[in-house]
Amino acid sequence: MDLQQQNKLLYARAGFGISLGDYTNPQPVDQAVDRLFPKAVPGALEMITDQEWANNSPNALKEMDDDTERKEMRKAFNQRTKDMNLLWVQAMVDTSFPLLEKTALFWRGHFATRINNPYYDQKLLDAIRKNALGNFGDMLRAVSRSSAMLEFLNNRQNKKQHPNENFAREVMELFTLGRGHYTEDDIKEAARAFTGWSFDGNGNFIFRQKQHDAGEKKFLGKSGNFDGDDILNILLEQKQTAGFITQKIYRYFVSDEKIDEKRVKKLAADFYESKYDIAGLLRSIFTAEWFYKDDILSAKIKSPVELLVGYQRMIPMQFADHKTVLNVQRVLGQYLFNPPGVAGWPGGANWIDSSSLVTRMRLPEAFFKSKELDLSLKESDAEMAEAHHEPVTADSQPAKPFRVGRADADWSAYLAHWKEYKEEELPQAIAAYLLPGPLSRQQISQVVSFADKDSIEEYIKSLTILFMELPEFQLT
Amino acid sequence: MSISRRKFIQLSSLASASLMVPEFLKGFEYRQAPILNKSNKVLVVVQLSGGNDGLNTIIPYRNDIYYKSRPLIGIKRENALSLTDDIGINPSLKTVKQLYDEGHVSVINGVGYPHPDRSHFRSMDIWQSGSTAGDIVTSGWLGRYLDHACDDCNPHNAMAIEVDDTLSLAMKGEQGNAIAVRDINRFHQAATNPYFKKLSAHDDEHDTNLAAYLYKTVRQTVSAADYIYDQSKIYSSTQSYPDSQIGKRMKTIGSLIVSGSETQVYYVSHGSFDTHVNQADRQNRLFEQLDTALAALVGDLKQSGRFNDVLIMTFSEFGRRVSQNASNGTDHGTAGNMFFISGGLRKPGLYNDLPSLSDLDNGDLVYGTDFKQVYATVLDNWLQANSQDILRMKYEHLSFI
Structure with missing residues (x-):
């Protein structure tokens, strides 16, 4: 693999695709990898200030006596969840450190919550982004104390007299050990240790001493008067x-x-040795010799968010209707802050079925050629937009089909770059930039036969769109 | 022209067209796919999204607790359509009541599962995946049915269709998926544009695994879109389907069944039944839409002599609480009822007793029948499948089919 291909693969996996600038000036892998890591902890993506929350929290809403006012507040609140979504997607589009957001997206699926509370969501996202490239133990502790996770996994209901095992179970099954590496007794004992872990009206962690079971527990072969922190520490001590x-x-x-079991085993041993240094683990992967072998090419299906962000980073665009960003996530099955379940997004081949693939392949025409693309959301998807206990009014209609909005795309930089090429070089060169692996000559000539050759600009654009419509474009 | 005649012409014109294209260009993979089972049985699943209130669907109108728990939203005895001396059905379900009287409806009461979850999403996942509350399963019960039923054919083309733009978990298998089509003409137009059609003829011999998987999906999509489109041209219904969303979708299902499409499973959603506020208006309106759509569908099935081969099944992710709330609505609850409509039922009527209103779990109904027993019955007795493989557990059968 030559340096340019190495850079392309690196930016595809560590980010949302390589820019034309980086593609034209590839760097030695070590240097390119160095540049991926931000030097400072990222600032928060803030949609709701603490003060705003204090004024509008459910507690404050309860005290309001005007029904209409309360309704307005709730509506504004729903809007905030969507705004949070848009804000994060925009951060992925604009960032100079795509690895940070890409990794945060991973952890947001690992630590899945679905609570429709924009403020708690914001706090959890902040904890995840701050630790995404830091230490896994720190992140596990921060997430386990977050209002979003404690709420989602019912730990507020986990009390000394009436334990609720949901949180304790998922901490092991989903966050640390994985299935089959603990017993039902371990869950019961861990649940006892987490009794009293709760949060206040502002979403700040509190330990409710009175609800805590301070007795002795037996957990993964150890015994002691464990509390929640002890349990997390014991889990981190497990090589598993x-x-x-x-x-x-x-x-x-x-x-x-x-x-590849051997590679993973080696990486895991080093990860454990480093006391869970996430950046170190990623660096090992991206600098490994095996990472730049041909069998790694095209071995991933882009997630819907990755696809959406990739388009926007490649060709700057403004959607005529910003709801497009939300609706595309929904129809393709990755709606941020709304994972399908506790286990996050399953990913891989699960992203693809007939309808989602056809939709993916039709997006370029919808974005760039105003080709109409009407899609309907399922009732349940439409409801997701509503706050958790937002009453559905009697006159709400079934969700109407929406149109994937046209994007106002700025092709200028993109066109300027490709205009430097000779016309006959264009198909091969553009394909090499856009697609993860090589195309056959026959495939390329097939694409060319569909291209618009009216002008050089139209030719570049239509080649680009046609390559984006290939199944291969869904791969990375 | 008779249906069989029209179909004959349709098929012969397709056959002659395919003779003229070289072998590798043939996107018509459905030709090689054997019909899944020879019994010709069809299942139509109607998902009532949002949690339908079972107690105002099948109404215990002699039970004082019912009216005490629901002083404002309880359906009065004189308004309910009478099924037995003790039990009535929601007044908006007029066709269902009529079919019930004809012996074509079986109602299973108190259906749920152990450790019920009151979240829409989680509970819907449990129902759609056909799993227990403690398990996280990322495939659906009907998708796995296709995996098993279609061992040596190309899964799954148009064997199972969800009439929608996106595919539900229920219809996703481990090896392949059903297809989602909301509007047959539009889908056909989109999936078979000349460029995609060309792509579907791509030879993926040298592709990576994932690329080959994507191309295979394209090929199946194009062939299924062609197949469904052709089928939809064979028969046009004379029934008057309502102009509602569910009406249009039922019409699609009706015309494909009558046309003799090889499709075995249809899936459609209707809702939202999440009636926290002013329940009566919303539930009645949704039921009326469903009822009139069912009337037209059953009309088509009877007219074409297919009613005995088709089983229509309704379900919802949960029922609602026994007591009404302060907004003339009900909040998320547990057990609910399932309807089965067909000309070929073994045991029509009320299949079992309604759940007790006095013996509640924290204000919620206690389920009496696990929905997976119902699935097992449908899989084994209707679709002639092996439910134990599909549900990964042996469940006791019911005897309604």
């Missing part, structure tokens, strides 16, 4: 935790296909 996380990371950044 490093193995489980490394395997998931490998799947996310390297391959949807068969896991």
Whole structure:
């Protein structure tokens, strides 16, 4: 693999695709990898200030006596969840450190919550982004104390007299060990240790001493008067935790296909040795010799968000209707802050069925050629937009089909770049830039036969759109 | 022209067209796909999204607790359509009541599962995946049915159709998926544009696994879109389907069944039944839409002599609480009822007793029948499948089919 291809693969996996600038000036891998990591902890993506929340929290709403006012407030609140979504997507589009957002997206699926509370969501996202490239233990502790997760996994209901095991179970099954590495008794004992972990009206963690079971617990072969922190520490002491996380990371950044057990084992051992340094793990992957082998090419299906962000980073565009950004996520099955379940998005081949693939292949025409693309959301998807207990009024209609909006695309930089090429070089060169692996001569000539040759600009545009419509464009 | 005649002409024109294209260009993969089972049985699943209130669907109008729990939204005895001395059905379900009297409806009461979840999303996942509340399963019960039923054919083309733009978990298998089509003409137009059609003839011999998988999906999509489109031209219904969303979707289902499409499973959603506020207006309106759509569908099925081969099934992710709330609505609850409509039922009528209104779990009904027993019955007795493989557990059968 030559340096340009190496850079292209690196930026595809560590980010949302390579820019034309980086593609034209590829750097030695070590240097390119260095540039991926931000030097400072990222600032928060803030949609709701603490003060705003204090004024509008459910507690404050309860005290309001005017029904109309309350309704207005709730509506504004729903809007904020969508705004949070848009804000984060925009951050992915604009960032100079795509690895940070790409990794945060991974952790947001790993630590899945679906609570329709924009403020708690914002706080959890902040905890995740701050630790996304930091230390896994720190992130696990921060997430376990977050109002979003404690709410989603019912730990407020986990009390000394009436334990609720949901949180304790998922901490092991989904966050650390994975299935089959603990017993039902371990869950019961861990649930006891997490009794009293709760949060206040402002979404700040509180430990409710009175609800806590301070007695002795037996957990994973140890015994003591464990509390929640002890349980998390014991989980981090397990090598299996490093193995489980490394395997998931490998799947996310390297391959949807068969896991190479030997590589993962080595990476996991180093990850454990480093006391869970996430940046170190990613650096090992992106500088590994095996990462730049041909069998890694095309071994991943782009997630819907990755696809959407990739378009926008490649060709700057403004959607005529910003709801397009939300609706595309919904129809393709990755609606941020609304994962399908506790286990996050399953990913890989699960992204693809007949309808989602056809929709994916029709997006370029909808975005760039105003070709109409009407799609309807399911009732349940439409409801997701409503706050958790937002009453559905009697006159609400079934969700109407929406149109994937036209994008006002700025092709100027893109066209200027390709105009430097000779016409006959264009198909091959554009394909090499846009697609993960090589195309056959026959495939390229087939695409060319459909291209618009009216002018050089139209030719470049139509080649680009046609390549984007190929199934291969869904791969990375 | 008779249907069989029209179909004959349709098929012969297709056959002659395919003779003229070289072998590798043939996108018509459905030709090689065997019909899934020879019994010719069809299942139509109607999902009532949002949590339908079972107690105002099948109404215990002699039960004082019912009216005490629902002083304002309880359906009065004189308004309910009478099924038995003790039990009535929602007044908006007029056709269903009529079919019930004809012996073509079986109602299973108190259907749910252990450790019920009151979240729409989680509970819907549990129902659609056909799993227990503690398991996270990323495939659906009907998708896995296709995996098993279609061992040596190309899964799955148009064997299972969801009339919608996106595919539900229920219809996703581990090896392949059903297809989602809301508007047959539009889908056909989109999936078979000349460029996509050309792509579907792509030879993926040298592709990576994932690229080959995507091309295979394109090929199946194009062939299924062609097949469904052709089928939809064979028969046009004379029934008057209502102009509602569910009406249009039922019409699609009706015309494909009558046309003799090889499709075995249809899936359609209707809602939202999430009646926290002013329940009566909303539930009645949704039921009326459903009822008139069913009337037209059953009309088509009877007219074409297919009613005995088709089983229509309704379900919802949960029922609602026994007591009404302060907004003349009901909040998320547990067990609900399932309807089965067909000309070929073994045991029509009320299949079992309504759940007790006095023996509640925290104000919620206690389920009596696990929905997976119902699935097992449908899979084994209607679709002639092996439910144990599909549901990964043996469930006791019911005897309604």
